[in-house]
Amino acid sequence: MTRLTRRLSTTLSLEDQLAILAGEISEIVPIDTLNYRHQIGGTDFVFSSGMGGPHRCEYRLNLEGEFYGTLSLKRRQKFTEQELEAIEMMLGAAICPIRNACRFHAIEHAALTDSLTGTPNKRAMDTALQQACRLSDRHGDQYSLILCDLDHFKAINDNYGHIVGDHLLKLAACELEKSVRSSDSVYRFGGEEFAILLPHTGELEARNVADRVREYIGNIAINCGDINVSVTASCGVATHLTGEASDQWLARADEALYRAKDHGRNCTRVFASIS
Numbered sequence: 213m214t215r216l217t218r219r220l221s222t223t224l225s226l227e228d229q230l231a232i233l234a235g236e237i238s239e240i241v242p243i244d245t246l247n248y249r250h251q252i253g254g255t256d257f258v259f260s261s262g263m264g265g266p267h268r269c270e271y272r273l274n275l276e277g278e279f280y281g282t283l284s285l286k287r288r289q290k291f292t293e294q295e296l297e298a299i300e301m302m303l304g305a306a307i308c309p310i311r312n313a314c315r316f317h318a319i320e321h322a323a324l325t326d327s328l329t330g331t332p333n334k335r336a337m338d339t340a341l342q343q344a345c346r347l348s349d350r351h352g353d354q355y356s357l358i359l360c361d362l363d364h365f366k367a368i369n370d371n372y373g374h375i376v377g378d379h380l381l382k383l384a385a386c387e388l389e390k391s392v393r394s395s396d397s398v399y400r401f402g403g404e405e406f407a408i409l410l411p412h413t414g415e416l417e418a419r420n421v422a423d424r425v426r427e428y429i430g431n432i433a434i435n436c437g438d439i440n441v442s443v444t445a446s447c448g449v450a451t452h453l454t455g456e457a458s459d460q461w462l463a464r465a466d467e468a469l470y471r472a473k474d475h476g477r478n479c480t481r482v483f484a485s486i487s
């Protein structure tokens with residue numbers, strides 16, 4: 213038990229702690245898998261150590277009135293009373309470290325999430341862009357970036373108030389999520405500007421996605437008495453070039469966005485990689 217608490221206290225990563233716990237439990241009680249599920253910061257955290265058998269025991273982890281997730285163990289044979297007692301002793305020792313890891317995960321999640329829309333923020337995007345540059349350089353895979361900026365958003369705030377403006381931003385974030393593939397990632401990049409990172413996507417396809425994104429945003433309508441408030445969006449697209457740093461890539465997408473705005477807005481411009 214001392215070894216378990218000592219090992220758990222070496223990390224604040226919930227994933228690492230659950231892997232340690234699964235290993236330590238199986239030293240005493242043979243198990244096929246440990247599954248864990250918890251909602252942290254509005255998103256599901258799921259962990260599974262392997263494939264399970266038909267028999268399972270499940271625990272809702274609570275400490276001082278707070279819930280810290282559901283943990284289940286599975287295997288082919290039934291669990292005996294002594295085994296269940298041993299498991300419960302180990303969970304008793306693990307609950308404090310798990311609580312700390314849940315709190316840490318929630319703080320980390322909040323630091324990477326925009327509080328208004330719930331989408332990942334610029335900080336999360338910077339990390340994702342750097343990772344995409346590395347993968348693109350190593351495997352020669354195509355990655356595209358779309359910057360999507362709502363048009364004349366200041367006028368919406370001025371004419372209908374910030375509450376309507378905020379609501380529109382939340383709806384825009386939802387529409388962006390709906391309009392792209394689950395493998396694509398949406399970020400709130402700035403005030404009324406979003407970014408979309410598209411793995412395995414070249415220039416032409418990214419342009420089509422940008423046009424679809426603009427169409428989804430154009431279909432938003434907020435009823436304000438006699439008027440339906442709607443908005444258009446401008447998009448700038450750039451596909452990563454071999455050896456290009458993330459800030460250069462971002463600057464090219466921004467330049468393309470600038471051209472879209474300059475062209476009268478409500479359109480897409482691509483920073484072509486071949487001129």
Ligand SMILES: Nc1nc2c(ncn2[C@@H]2O[C@H](COP(=O)(O)OP(=O)(O)OP(=O)(O)O)[C@@H](O)[C@H]2O)c(=O)[nH]1
Binds near residue numbers: 375
């Ligand atoms: N309601 C609301 N408004 C925001 C938020 N963040 C930024 N804004 C507003 O977004 C507006 C952006 O204005 P500008 O940068 O002038 O751009 P624009 O009016 O959209 O014009 P173009 O981008 O040139 O089409 C400003 O009025 C900001 O106050 C937010 O979180 N909520």
